[in-house]
Amino acid sequence: MEFLRPVSLAEALEARAAHPDAVPIAGGTDVMVELNFDHRRPAALLDLARVPELFGHSTVDGRIRIAAATPYARIIDELGDRLPGLAMASRTVGSPQIRNRGSVGGNLGAASPAGDTHPALLAAGAEVEIASTRGIRRLPVEEFYLGVKRNALEPDELIIAVHLEPASGPQQFSKVGTRNAMVIAVCAFALALHPKHRRVGTGIGSAAPTPRHAPAAEEFVAGELPWDRPVPLADSLLRRFGELVAEAAAPIDDVRGSAGYRRHALSVLARRTLTWAWTEYSCV
Amino acid sequence: MRVNVTVNGEPRQADDVWEGESLLYALRERLGLPGSKNACEQGECGSCTVYLDGQPACSCLVAAGQAEGREVRTVEGLADGERLDPVQEAFVECGAVQCGFCTPGLLVTAHDLIARTADPSDAEIREALAGNLCRCTGYETILDAVRLAAARKERV
Ligand SMILES: Cc1cc2nc3c(=O)[nH]c(=O)nc-3n(C[C@H](O)[C@H](O)[C@H](O)COP(=O)(O)OP(=O)(O)OC[C@H]3O[C@@H](n4cnc5c(N)ncnc54)[C@H](O)[C@@H]3O)c2cc1C
Ligand code: FES
Ligand code: FES
Numbered sequence: 001m002e003f004l005r006p007v008s009l010a011e012a013l014e015a016r017a018a019h020p021d022a023v024p025i026a027g028g029t030d031v032m033v034e035l036n037f038d039h040r041r042p043a044a045l046l047d048l049a050r051v052p053e054l055f056g057h058s059t060v061d062g063r064i065r066i067a068a069a070t071p072y073a074r075i076i077d078e079l080g081d082r083l084p085g086l087a088m089a090s091r092t093v094g095s096p097q098i099r100n101r102g103s104v105g106g107n108l109g110a111a112s113p114a115g116d117t118h119p120a121l122l123a124a125g126a127e128v129e130i131a132s133t134r135g136i137r138r139l140p141v142e143e144f145y146l147g148v149k150r151n152a153l154e155p156d157e158l159i160i161a162v163h164l165e166p167a168s169g170p171q172q173f174s175k176v177g178t179r180n181a182m183v184i185a186v187c188a189f190a191l192a193l194h195p196k197h198r199r200v201g202t203g204i205g206s207a208a209p210t211p212r213h214a215p216a217a218e219e220f221v222a223g224e225l226p227w228d229r230p231v232p233l234a235d236s237l238l239r240r241f242g243e244l245v246a247e248a249a250a251p252i253d254d255v256r257g258s259a260g261y262r263r264h265a266l267s268v269l270a271r272r273t274l275t276w277a278w279t280e281y282s283c284v
Numbered sequence: 285m286r287v288n289v290t291v292n293g294e295p296r297q298a299d300d301v302w303e304g305e306s307l308l309y310a311l312r313e314r315l316g317l318p319g320s321k322n323a324c325e326q327g328e329c330g331s332c333t334v335y336l337d338g339q340p341a342c343s344c345l346v347a348a349g350q351a352e353g354r355e356v357r358t359v360e361g362l363a364d365g366e367r368l369d370p371v372q373e374a375f376v377e378c379g380a381v382q383c384g385f386c387t388p389g390l391l392v393t394a395h396d397l398i399a400r401t402a403d404p405s406d407a408e409i410r411e412a413l414a415g416n417l418c419r420c421t422g423y424e425t426i427l428d429a430v431r432l433a434a435a436r437k438e439r440v
Contacts, residue, residue, distance in 0.1 A: 001303040003285055003349040025347060029327055032345040035304045036325040045303060049350050095415020096393070098327055100339040101346070181414035182328065
């Protein structure tokens with residue numbers, strides 16, 4: 001096995017192109033579990049931890065660009081005010097030790113349907129910035145997920161950043177699990193109100209082969225919300241929103257929960273997060 | 285491969301490191317530091333927690349090669365010579381140790397909490413220790429120890 005240790009993005013992309021069978025490792029919180037248990041024995045590891053371009057965040061064209069390997073702890077501390085949905089999702093990842101190392105780039109690289117940042121990225125309308133020695137491209141995050149643990153990366157590409165609009169309205173994230181810390185989501189839901197555009201973003205986790213939007217629910221609720229009159233929402237509206245979110249899911253039965261439970265739980269999460277977000281919207 | 289890493293303030297070299305090996309393995313088997321414990325190798329228990337460049341991390345989830353040129357502080361590096369760190373003293377006094385397997389990780393995590401947070405609330409303590417499992421104590425004596433260590437720190 002080889003251990004590749006690039007110290008710049010250019011070097012990392014060259015190494016990636018020269019070793020398409022190398023496994024990139026950022027925080028290592030997914031990769032090392034696979035290595036420790038011999039589930040994976042790659043020809044090489046490509047260490048991203050000393051590529052300075054992959055850490056930190058900046059504002060680009062009014063959007064926030066988070067470099068791929070930036071650990072969750074920094075997103076929570078430094079971006080919680082501008083990206084509350086992503087920060088909430090980040091806070092539920094693993095434990096403090098995991099959040100000190102794990103990254104959004106790693107969550108996207110693993111592309112587990114249960115990854116907690118995916119619903120928040122979907123609801124916020126994030127884009128993934130991808131690079132190789134051939135150049136840079138950007139993908140809307142919903143086009144990045146191709147299947148269970150499959151994503152749109154070519155063998156010579158690395159995720160280098162995600163781009164998100166700073167929140168222009170309330171955002172929420174909610175996850176069902178057996179306890180507060182260290183749980184893989186049974187299902188998860190994220191919601192973002194975009195009052196400027198009168199739009200509502202949604203993201204569903206752990207309830208389909210890939211994370212996904214609930215487009216019918218988004219359209220319905222954007223049209224029905226009393227944007228100019230922040231009155232409490234009618235039960236019928238909340239219930240319908242929950243139903244449409246549950247209908248957008250395609251869950252399976254597994255050890256963590258049944259498909260029926262997941263659908264029900266999603267409709268509850270959808271109603272709750274919308275109520276919380278609307279209450280916040282009404283108060284400002 | 286060879287890995288150069290500063291451990292508890294001393295520059296160290298680990299030789300014959302396998303490229304896929306964890307920092308935990310390198311510390312225990314190559315550098316003679318068995319304080320950090322291996323209980324799960326999957327980030328679930330926190331027994332292997334060390335400071336990596338000042339941040340608590342599960343050393344079982346760090347590739348040894350990723351520690352090249354970095355600073356690691358293990359449970360062995362908490363005491364000042366023969367003098368225990370106040371967190372260690374508090375664990376002894378409160379009886380927060382039974383089999384002791386979880387203790388090294390809890391000490392590092394608690395040490396970090398107290399360094400960052402003056403007078404932590406119970407909720408803050410629980411949140412900080414959420415990644416450290418103990419199968420023996422039922423946690424009450426551990427919470428007592430962290431409260432005691434934090435209170436003593438306040439006074440100095
Ligand atoms: C105890 C424990 C609890 C966990 N709890 C949660 C949880 O609650 N929620 C959750 O979502 N996840 C959880 N995880 C999974 C993991 O922490 C996350 O998926 C994390 O975001 C992975 O980030 P990383 O930087 O550690 O990735 P790594 O392990 O370094 O990499 C993960 C994958 O992405 C690839 N990769 C990494 N960076 C890039 C890049 N820049 N370009 C291309 N490919 C890349 C790697 O090759 C690998 O396939 C948990 C893991 C553990 C061990
Ligand atoms: S051995 Fe590393 S977390 Fe359990
Ligand atoms: S004292 Fe035995 S695991 Fe904690």
